[in-house]
Amino acid sequence: MPDKETTRRARQDRREGKSPGTQAGEFVREEIEHIREGRHGARSTRQAIAIGLSKARRAGVDLPPPRKGSAEVRHKAEQDLQAGRKPARKVSRTRARATTEALEKEGTAAASRTALARQGKAAARKRSAADRSAAARKAARTKGAKGRSEAARKAARTRARRSG
DSSP states (O other): OOOHHHHHHHHHHHHTTOOHHHHHHHHHHHHHHHHHHTSOOOSSHHHHHHHHHHHHHHTTOOOOOOSSSOHHHHHHHHHHHHHHHSOOOOOOHHHHHHHHHHHHTSOSGGGSHHHHHHHHHHHHHTSOHHHHHHHHHHHHHHHHHHHHHHHHHHHHHHHHHHHO
16 A cells, blocks of 8 residues: 555646656655665565556556566556556455565565666666657656756756866
């Protein structure tokens, strides 16, 4: 069950016209925080992300199933989307506990800064330069004037640091 604050932030992202992926990012962030707090672990960073995306779909974020990926993964994503479209059914206590106990046995290294950086870089490498550029342009459109101004200031600081 996602925190109320996470759901609120995701709804705000939707109102601001941000993509379903950005809305789902709130749930992924929550999952990473849970691992860092020690509530449970994850076998890998990808598993932590997958749990967050599943929660997002079940909470009503209209995130389509991945185009690539196994039939099993796509089927699970479809199931989660369906679950998000109808009122939530109570999960059996036994099943919920089993899931939590399994995750509690896993480590917490999956949520470390290095693990997240490695995962992000690997994901970016699979995308073309044009694809990454288009994503950046879209992000700039939804930032708003204040956000663009802050980003420009940050870029200027980075350039100054690298050249000086």
